[in-house]
Amino acid sequence: MSERTTHESAPSSSLGDSLARGWDDRGDELPPADWGRRPGARRTGTVWLFALIITAMAFGHAWFSDELTGQAFLAWATIFTAISFQAMPFLVFGVALSAALVAFVPTSAYRRFIPDKASYAVPVAGASGALLPGCECASVPIAGSLIKRGVAPAAALTFLLAAPSINPIVMIATAVAFAGQPEMVLARFTASLLASVVIGWIWVRFGRTDWLRLPSQSTTPGASSWQVFRESMLHDIMHAGGYLVVGALAAATLNVMVPREWLLTVAEAPILSVLVLAALAILLSICSEADAFVAVSLTDFSPTAKLAFMVIGPIVDLKLIAMQAGVFGWRFVVRFAPLCLVVGLLSTFLIGALIL
Known part of the structure; x- marks a missing residue:
């Protein structure tokens, strides 16, 4: 049986079945770099997207700076800029770490x-997500890198959800925002970790290989470790960065509306x-390191509603959906995002009733 035929037959089995057989089975090998796409096409498209956006912004500022001063437009521009600049450092950190994992860490x-x-x-x-600082922008490329290195997709997706939700920076920020309310910090940690693990277990049982577009290898065969690091980082930053911009545009528009x-x-x-507040967290797409300060400012809402804002945002928001689509494909997103929302809400109601 040819390798192409093997990959075409893989969708008929579930990820849980694949894991039960072990990742050495040929049916679970990663597809070749050019499988399902033209080499370099996605990177080139993202480069042109960046160039188009930057050029449009430059000409728009030069031609319309005096006219575009309305309150709504200024609010939109401020939100878009804030989301982009707030998320970009974490995206770069995540891409660099992802490239380092690919280049320097052996599969063993x-x-x-x-x-x-x-x-x-x-x-x-899920527990390892408490050890790595970073937001959802960093966790997406890292999860893709983990899958490339042979980690089970369900485990990589669990890390993707847990890392931006319960990492040390997020927990410290939550404790500062909700000073004198340790129960809120405990509730956030417990509800987020519970949601991440349950979603991972559900994906083990029901996830299918044809829903998840496995990340392809983007480096030159036989290249040195440093060349692999450079090529992986360039590929991922151009790929995920374009989707971050798209997500920021959508979040800013809905925020104003x-x-x-x-x-x-x-x-x-x-x-x-x-x-x-769960819907608001999805629309605002605030970085997980900052969302606690927004939640505490919503004084009219109950503690459980504030908890929902902090639990849902890091696992499903507009920019995260866009970035997941860029790395894993839309067939994955249309199933994974609703699953995250439902499980996240159930976890919020449960932990909110027990702790808050």
Whole structure:
């Protein structure tokens, strides 16, 4: 059987079945670098996207700076700039770390620390998210790199969700924002970790190979470690960066279009307020290191609603959806994002009732 035929037959099995057989099975090998796309096409397209956006902004500033001074436009521009500049350092950090994992860490290292059985690997990956500083922009390329190195997709996706939700910087920021409320810090950590692990276990059981576009190798065969690092970082920053810009554009537009008065009218409804702040977290796309300060400012809402804002945002927001689509494909996103939202809400209601 040819390699191409093997890959075409893989979608008929689930990721859980694949993990049960082991990752040495030929049906679970990563596709070749040019499988399903023209080499270099995606990178070139993203470069042109960046060039087009930068050129449009430059000409727009030169020609329309005097006219485009309305309150709505200024708010939109401020939000777009804030999201982009806030997320970009973490994106660069995540891409650099991802490239380092590809170039310098042997596959055997992951086998040593991460259990082979997916059901055990998921909680280990979730707990490891508490060790690595970074936001959701950094976790997406890192998760892609982990899958490239042979880590089970369910474990990599669990890390993708847990790292921006429970890392030390986020926990410290939450403790500072909710000073004198340690129960809120505990609730956020518990609800986020629970949601991440449950989602990972669900993906082990029900996820399918044809839903997840596995990241392709973007480096030259036989290249040195430093050349692999450079090529991987260039590929990932141009790829994920374009989707970050698209997500920031969508988040800024919706941020301006949602009237604050709509939020205040539902703040007193227990369940509806939780759903509204969860939706707001998706639309605002605030970095997880800063969302606690926004949540604490929403004084009209209940503690459980504020918890929903902090749990949902790091696992499903507009810029995260866009970046996941760029790395793993839209077939993955349309299934994974709703799963994250539902499990995140259930975890919020459960932990909110027990702790808050």
